[in-house]
Amino acid sequence: MAAINLQNVSVSYYLRKSRTRGTNLDGGSVGAQILVGQRYLEIAALQDVSLSLADGDRVGIVGTNGSGKSTLLKLCAGAVAAQSGKVEIDGVVSAQFALGSGLRSELSGRQNAALKCLYLDVPQSMVAEYVEDLKRISGLGSYFELPLSSYSAGMKSRFVMSLLRLVRGEILIMDEWINAVDPTLNETIDSLQSQLIERSKILLLASHSERVLRQWVNKIIWLERGTLKAFGPIEDVLKDYQVWMKNRK
Numbered sequence: 635m636a637a638i639n640l641q642n643v644s645v646s647y648y649l650r651k652s653r654t655r656g657t658n659l660d661g662g663s664v665g666a667q668i669l670v671g672q673r674y675l676e677i678a679a680l681q682d683v684s685l686s687l688a689d690g691d692r693v694g695i696v697g698t699n700g701s702g703k704s705t706l707l708k709l710c711a712g713a714v715a716a717q718s719g720k721v722e723i724d725g726v727v728s729a730q731f732a733l734g735s736g737l738r739s740e741l742s743g744r745q746n747a748a749l750k751c752l753y754l755d756v757p758q759s760m761v762a763e764y765v766e767d768l769k770r771i772s773g774l775g776s777y778f779e780l781p782l783s784s785y786s787a788g789m790k791s792r793f794v795m796s797l798l799r800l801v802r803g804e805i806l807i808m809d810e811w812i813n814a815v816d817p818t819l820n821e822t823i824d825s826l827q828s829q830l831i832e833r834s835k836i837l838l839l840a841s842h843s844e845r846v847l848r849q850w851v852n853k854i855i856w857l858e859r860g861t862l863k864a865f866g867p868i869e870d871v872l873k874d875y876q877v878w879m880k881n882r883k
């Protein structure tokens with residue numbers, strides 16, 4: 635059983651005030667509320683959010699720029715802490731945004747692949763097989779044996795995307811559906827992502843794409859300026875969100 639329970643959770647980012655001295659801090663139409671303290675500015679990224687997710691929940695997160703989607707994902711992945719409220723996460727969490735972390739540019743694709751296997755708890759007896767899988771999926775050929783520092787941007791992203799092969803988690807956290815820059819890779823990445831979702835117990839996916847959301851989620855969290863506007867079945871919440879967006883323009 636996997637579960638995510640948030641009770642009255644608030645998360646803020648703090649900025650030293652000197653950085654913004656003399657600037658006008660009037661709110662625009664995007665982003666969280668900015669609270670001005672004596673020495674710090676507080677960006678109230680999530681305010682008093684309460685949610686319960688359980689096995690079988692495939693949840694999309696929508697909201698305008700700066701509404702708190704990534705912050706909510708980071709909170710559930712343990713990458714940011716709550717200032718107040720209660721956060722309970724039951725289950726092994728895999729976060730897509732962490733895929734490329736810990737890579738070392740002086741090491742080859744093969745060496746990085748083996749390191750990632752260790753970080754992601756692949757059993758020792760399976761490492762060699764997984765590394766060969768990554769070589770095949772990435773399509774990097776002999777570049778797999780060269781240091782990451784010699785890769786082009788697209789080659790690096792091929793390598794990082796191939797690491798999806800290693801992800802195992804009961805709670806899957808995705809900050810966008812990955813679309814490969816190179817269309818020849820799309821089918822493989824799509825199928826890796828769909829297998830991951832099928833294996834996971836809870837999916838949290840932030841996306842601005844209605845197509846992606848309709849394909850993968852059954853519930854929607856709608857955030858606006860750090861507060862939870864709505865949480866419920868995709869059919870209800872997406873419609874309300876779209877009407878709200880239209881009237882907002």
Ligand SMILES: Nc1ncnc2c1ncn2[C@@H]1O[C@H](COP(=O)(O)OP(=O)(O)OP(=O)(O)O)[C@@H](O)[C@H]1O
Pocket residue numbers: 647648664665666667677678679697698699700701702703704705706
């Ligand atoms: N590292 C940070 N330091 C300071 N403020 C931050 C930081 N990360 C996010 N914020 C602020 O927190 C608020 C929520 O940002 P977040 O990235 O969670 O929004 P989002 O909904 O994912 O946005 P987008 O759709 O634009 O990616 C925004 O006002 C943003 O400016």
